[in-house]
Amino acid sequence: MLFRSPRRRLALGAVTALLAVASMPAAAQAADSPSNADTDTAAPTPSDRTLPTVQVVGRRQSGAYHEGHAAGATKTDAPLLEVPQAVRVLPRQLLDDLSALRVDDALDFVAGASRQNNFGGIWDNIALRGFAGHGDSGMALLRNGISANRGFNAPRDTANVERLEFLKGTMGALYGSSEPGGTINVVTKAPRFTAGHAVEAYFGSHDTRRIALDSTGPLGGDAAQPATLAYRLNVSAEERGSFRDHVQSRRELVAPAFTWKLGSDTTLGYDGEWLRQRAPLDRGVPAPGGQLGGAAAERFYGEPADGDIMVDNQTHQFFVDHALGADWTLRAAAQFKRGSLDGLASEITPGSCIAAGTGWECRRRLRLRDFESKDTTFQLELAGKLHAGGVEHELLAGIETARFDAERRILSGNYPARISLSNPVYGAAPPALAATVWDNTLGDRSHAVYLQDQVSLGGQWKLLAGVRHDRYRGRYDDRAFGFTAGSLLSTSQQVSATSPRIGLTWLPTPELALYASAGRSFRPQIITSASGQGFDPEVGAAKELGAKWQSRDGRLGATLSLYDIAKRHVVVYDDNGYPSGEQAGKVRNKGVEAELAGWVAQGWRVALAYTFLDADPRITNFARHSGSVFVVHERTLAGGALVGLGGGMTHVGERTVDLGAPLLPAYTTAKLTAYWRATPQLRLSLDIDNLTDRGYYASGYNNAWITPGAPRTVTAGVQYKF
Numbered sequence: 001m002l003f004r005s006p007r008r009r010l011a012l013g014a015v016t017a018l019l020a021v022a023s024m025p026a027a028a029q030a031a032d033s034p035s036n037a038d039t040d041t042a043a044p045t046p047s048d049r050t051l052p053t054v055q056v057v058g059r060r061q062s063g064a065y066h067e068g069h070a071a072g073a074t075k076t077d078a079p080l081l082e083v084p085q086a087v088r089v090l091p092r093q094l095l096d097d098l099s100a101l102r103v104d105d106a107l108d109f110v111a112g113a114s115r116q117n118n119f120g121g122i123w124d125n126i127a128l129r130g131f132a133g134h135g136d137s138g139m140a141l142l143r144n145g146i147s148a149n150r151g152f153n154a155p156r157d158t159a160n161v162e163r164l165e166f167l168k169g170t171m172g173a174l175y176g177s178s179e180p181g182g183t184i185n186v187v188t189k190a191p192r193f194t195a196g197h198a199v200e201a202y203f204g205s206h207d208t209r210r211i212a213l214d215s216t217g218p219l220g221g222d223a224a225q226p227a228t229l230a231y232r233l234n235v236s237a238e239e240r241g242s243f244r245d246h247v248q249s250r251r252e253l254v255a256p257a258f259t260w261k262l263g264s265d266t267t268l269g270y271d272g273e274w275l276r277q278r279a280p281l282d283r284g285v286p287a288p289g290g291q292l293g294g295a296a297a298e299r300f301y302g303e304p305a306d307g308d309i310m311v312d313n314q315t316h317q318f319f320v321d322h323a324l325g326a327d328w329t330l331r332a333a334a335q336f337k338r339g340s341l342d343g344l345a346s347e348i349t350p351g352s353c354i355a356a357g358t359g360w361e362c363r364r365r366l367r368l369r370d371f372e373s374k375d376t377t378f379q380l381e382l383a384g385k386l387h388a389g390g391v392e393h394e395l396l397a398g399i400e401t402a403r404f405d406a407e408r409r410i411l412s413g414n415y416p417a418r419i420s421l422s423n424p425v426y427g428a429a430p431p432a433l434a435a436t437v438w439d440n441t442l443g444d445r446s447h448a449v450y451l452q453d454q455v456s457l458g459g460q461w462k463l464l465a466g467v468r469h470d471r472y473r474g475r476y477d478d479r480a481f482g483f484t485a486g487s488l489l490s491t492s493q494q495v496s497a498t499s500p501r502i503g504l505t506w507l508p509t510p511e512l513a514l515y516a517s518a519g520r521s522f523r524p525q526i527i528t529s530a531s532g533q534g535f536d537p538e539v540g541a542a543k544e545l546g547a548k549w550q551s552r553d554g555r556l557g558a559t560l561s562l563y564d565i566a567k568r569h570v571v572v573y574d575d576n577g578y579p580s581g582e583q584a585g586k587v588r589n590k591g592v593e594a595e596l597a598g599w600v601a602q603g604w605r606v607a608l609a610y611t612f613l614d615a616d617p618r619i620t621n622f623a624r625h626s627g628s629v630f631v632v633h634e635r636t637l638a639g640g641a642l643v644g645l646g647g648g649m650t651h652v653g654e655r656t657v658d659l660g661a662p663l664l665p666a667y668t669t670a671k672l673t674a675y676w677r678a679t680p681q682l683r684l685s686l687d688i689d690n691l692t693d694r695g696y697y698a699s700g701y702n703n704a705w706i707t708p709g710a711p712r713t714v715t716a717g718v719q720y721k722f
Contacts, residue, residue, distance in 0.1 A: 057214040058198030058721045059675075059683055063093030065605050066557040066598030068550060070165040072145055072185030074464070075174060075396055076383060078454055081550050082462045084503025084515035086112075086168040086561035088595055094607060095158055097632050097646060097673060099687045099715060101210070101238075103156040103164065103186070108628045108650040110166050111593035111609040112182065116621055117701040120281040121249070122309055122341065124155050128168060128182030129565060130589040130615040130622045131540070133523070140171070140178035142185040143335075144271060144317060147175060150404050151339040151373030154277040154311040159212050160234035160255035162189045168593070169563065170542040172499030172521035173466035176400070176448050180521040180540025180565045181589070188271055191230035191259040192216045197722050204715035206241035207248075228261040242282075243297070243711050246304040246426075249279035269319040278308040281345035283705040288353035288360040288421065290662045290703060295421040297695060297708035301364065302346045304426055309343035309369070328384030337375040344368050346415070346430075350704040353421070361418035362704070366430050367437070373406040394454040396466075402446045410438040436480040444474035444526060462505040464517070469498045472537075474526035495537050497522040513548040525571060540567040556598030564590045570618075587616040605632045605646075621699060623653035623666070632673070642677040647691075657700035667696035667709070685717040 067089035068079050080087050088110050100106040103124055107113045116125040116132045116139075125132065126139045133139045141149035165185040172178050195217030202210040213235045221227025234255040241248045253275050260268040280302055285295040295301075320332045345367055352363035381398035413431030450468035457463055473494045481489035501519030508514070521540040546561035566588040591613040600606050610627040632646030651668045670691040677683045693712040700706035 056192055056194055056196030057216060058196070059096045059200070059685070059719045060093040064091050064555065064598065065094050065607050066550070066555060067091050067163065068554050068557070070167070070185070071187060072142060072165045072167050072171075072183070074452065074454065075145060075381070075398075076394055076454065078394065080557075081507070081511075081513045081548055082454075082505050084462075084464055084505045084517040084546075085544060086546055086559050086563075086593060086595075088166040088168070088559070088597075088609075090164040090166070092162055093605070094597075094630075095161065095164070097605070097644075098630070098671075099673065099685070099717070100158055102158065103161075103184075105158075106164060108652075109607050109609055109630055109648075111595050111611045111627075112168060112591070112613070113166060114622055114626070114652075115699045117699060117705070118155070118707070120283045120309075120345070120347075120705075121155070121279055122277075122281060122311060123153055124149075126184065127622070128166065128179065128184070129563060129591060130613055130619055131179040131181030131565065131567065132621070133179050140175070140183040142175065142183060143315065144188060144319075145185060146317065146333060146335045146377050146379065147177075147375075147402070148186070148315065148335070148337065150375050151337060151406060152311060152341040152371050153313055153339055154251070154275050156186060157236060157251065157253045157275060159214070159236040159253055160188050160257075160273065161186055163187045168561065169517065169544050169565075170499070170501060170519035170521040170540055172497075172540075173468045173501040173519055174450060174452065176446065176450075176468055176470045176499065177472070177523050178521050179523065180519075180542045180567055188255070188257065188273075189214070189216075189232055189234060190269075191232040191257050193218045193227060193230045198719060199722075200717060200719045202715055202717040205713045206243060208238075208240045208715065210236065210238040210240075212236040230259045232257040244282060244708075245298055245300040246302070247280055247282050247300055249277060250308075251275070251277045265323040267319075267321045269317075269321075271315075271317040271319075273313070273315040275311075275313045277311045280304075280306065281309045281343070281347065283347045284700075284707040286348050286353055286360075286362055286421065286704040287662045287700075287706055288362070288703075289355070292662055292664075292697065292706070294353075294360050297711075299421065299424060301348050301362070301419060301421070301424055303366075303428065303430070305430075306344040306346055306366070309341060309345060312340045314338045324384070327386070328382065331379075331381045331383070333377075333379040333381075335375070335377045337373075339371075339373045339375075341371040342369055344430075348419075348704040349414070350702045352418075352704070354418075356418075356420075358420060359422040361420050363418050364415045366413050366415065366433065368411040368433055370409045371407070373404070375402070375404045377402040392456040396450075396452040398450050400446075400448045400450070404442075404444050406442045408438050408440055408442070409436075411435065412437045438478075439480040440476065440478040442474070442476050442526060444472060444524070446470055446472045460507050462507070464503045464505070465501070467498065467500040469496065470522070471496050472524045474524060476526045491526070493524060493526050493537075495522075495524060497537065497539075511550055511552060514546070515548070516545050518543045525569070535571055536569040538567055538569050540565065542566075551598070556596075556600060558596040559594070561593045562591075563593075564588070587618055589616055589619065590614045603634050605634075606630070607648075620656045623655050625651070625653040627651050630671070641679075644673075644675045646674070647672045655700075657702070657706070662703070664697045664700055664706070667694060669694050669696070669709070681721045683719040685719065687715045687717075689713045689715075 070087050073083050112129045114127050118125050168182045170180040171183040197215045200212045216232040218227030219229040236253045238251045255273045257271045288294040316336045318334045322330045349363045379400045383396045411433035412435045413433045448470040452466035455463040475492045478489040481487040499520045503517030505515040523538040525535040542565040544563045548559050550557040568586045594610045596608040607630045615622045628650045630648030634644035648671050654666045655664045672688040675685040690712045696709040698707045698709045
């Protein structure tokens with residue numbers, strides 16, 4: 001059995017709740033969106049379901065919280081109701097209502113998603129179902145279906161994001177190297193041949209200022225000769241202070257995109273992104289003696305004179321789609337990414353705090369980082385439908401080749417004097433950077449072929465089967481092995497892996513689906529321990545059972561899933577965060593997730609999520625229970641103005657943290673949001689996060705680097721469309 005009592009009773013109770021949702025009154029299923037929403041009509045879907053309308057640009061009103069399709073789940077247009085896995089899509093409407101400016105801002109409203117060590121605010125690190133990936137490479141993340149998290153990437157901005165797709169469970173059969181807990185696909189905003197323009201400005205607590213532009217439309221063309229080229233441009237600039245002393249950040253994003261219709265059967269697309277962030281490396285607060293509260297949440301223990309860590313990212317994606325008749329399509333894609341991270345940072349040395357006469361004091365180290373990476377990927381895919389033996393098949397076949405290169409160098413020195421946690425004094429003379437901690441290069445090459453078949457076995461049964469074979473070759477050259485400059489260690493790895501998945505879906509009614517699935521994943525580990533030992537690739541296996549329900553009009557949907565995931569060859573790290581040379585034989589996570597999102601009545605949007613995670617004791621930073629609720633109600637006033645008021649709560653249970661840190665206590669935070677669309681062009685908004693000003697700890701890495709949560713934050717915004 002996948003689960004034993006009492007979790008079986010919990011699962012049965014959740015099934016009962018899901019079936020109760022399926023019997024909701026027809027009035028809720030057929031809820032109409034409020035009038036006066038400035039929208040474009042969405043194209044009909046292959047399943048002929050009516051979807052909510054979608055705006056061209058700017059903040060949404062009256063849009064969807066529930067999506068019936070996700071491009072990343074199968075790389076086809078199959079409805080999610082037929083896909084045998086849990087998928088949570090956060091559409092633009094929900095991102096707007098949450099005022100989510102980063103991907104991280106939306107995590108609390110996805111079952112199974114949790115925050116991990118974010119390297120002092122320098123990059124994203126998200127885990128799904130208790131599996132986070134390696135601390136230096138982060139989670140499995142795609143951008144428009146192409147692997148996009150290798151290297152050094154600043155936290156993702158949502159200015160050019162159309163939706164976020166959380167693909168739960170193993171996706172190795174489609175995307176290769178990944179985590180068995182799931183993969184995130186970031187879908188960017190596409191150009192449109194209907195013109196639209198919007199500008200937004202925000203002002204908030206801690207001297208936060210942000211401005212953003214979203215513009216799209218045709219280039220050239222007229223009534224006699226329609227345009228064949230369309231553009232989209234998203235630009236944002238932000239300066240953000242912090243409740244943390246001496247911590248502030250600056251970000252700029254420029255994201256152009258083009259769609260060019262080369263003919264009736266061929267389309268060329270380009271999607272680019274330049275993102276730069278400058279901010280101090282903020283490791284948070286220590287827990288001296290293994291106890292929280294020994295350092296005030298607002299204290300910064302770096303050196304203001306160090307300046308900023310700068311992360312600079314460039315991404316270029318090209319797509320060519322060519323129709324081969326009515327049922328077959330050939331698609332080629334290419335991605336070129338570059339990333340860099342450099343700057344000085346002083347940080348507390350883990351395990352160095354001692355009790356002194358005036359309180360706790362800790363040693364610090366100064367580090368100079370200089371990281372660069374390049375990532376190139378090519379894909380070629382053939383997709384189409386055929387009938388054989390009275391059975392309908394939807395086939396996808398593809399090949400992929402990728403190349404990744406990274407150079408990483410860290411110079412380090414130790415401050416001679418300790419810093420007081422209760423009364424930090426800045427301005428200490430910087431130590432000499434005499435030690436070479438890292439001086440290495442990493443290069444890998446991979447080639448893959450994959451095949452997927454979605455089979456309609458009559459009207460009620462759907463079979464999904466896929467397999468991918470990867471060949472990986474990597475080389476790691478360490479010129480500071482054992483932290484001795486000039487010493488050289490070279491390791492290489494050549495592995496092959498076959499990652500299958502299979503799933504079966506039964507649709508007893510057009511609105512309800514029951515499914516079961518299983519799959520495998522792998523992740524190469526071209527790293528070494530302090531003794532020079534190499535590591536076998538991680539191999540994951542996932543099993544999942546679930547039920548999905550969707551209202552007849554497609555506006556409301558729910559998912560219940562039960563999973564059992566195991567991963568072998570997980571590397572164990574020592575107290576300094578370096579590979580110890582030990583690999584855990586197998587770690588195993590089991591859990592239950594439940595989600596409900598969409599229109600529950602006229603003018604009411606809701607998003608609910610709950611997670612029960614029974615994580616392996618050797619896997620840390622995960623709560624056993626977590627959940628969230630977010631509700632928005634809007635109504636049209638006399639004269640056509642639109643008013644919306646909403647709010648939500650998030651609960652995260654207590655968590656253990658890596659490398660000797662204390663237990664992080666559970667916390668619950670509340671959020672309020674309000675907006676007034678005075679005219680079809682002008683909209684005003686107000687958001688209050690952490691309404692009750694609750695003190696909490698968001699995540700941690702060890703006993704020196706624990707991230708405190710932000711206090712009450714107020715943000716006012718104005719949005720104008722033209």
